[in-house]
Amino acid sequence: MTTNLSFDEINTRLIEANQQDENIRLTHMISSKVEYLDVLVENDNGQLKTSVYHKLAAEPYILPFSSDH
Numbered sequence: 186m187t188t189n190l191s192f193d194e195i196n197t198r199l200i201e202a203n204q205q206d207e208n209i210r211l212t213h214m215i216s217s218k219v220e221y222l223d224v225l226v227e228n229d230n231g232q233l234k235t236s237v238y239h240k241l242a243a244e245p246y247i248l249p250f251s252s253d254h
Contacts, residue, residue, distance in 0.1 A: 192215065199211055220238045221238075224236070224237065225238035
């Protein structure tokens with residue numbers, strides 16, 4: 186998520202969200218970029234940029250679409 190909230194406000198909201206259900210836990214990381222699924226989302230001076238992200242560890246286990254299997 187992107188937000189203009191302060192770090193303390195974000196932390197407070199995450200703590201509250203984690204108290205809603207003991208089986209669901211939200212984790213967070215503050216950075217200018219994040220890898221999510223197969224997308225890299227990067228904050229470049231206020232502009233969000235996206236690109237395809239390939240997880241190196243997963244590559245041997247992914248069957249390409251073009252393999253006809």
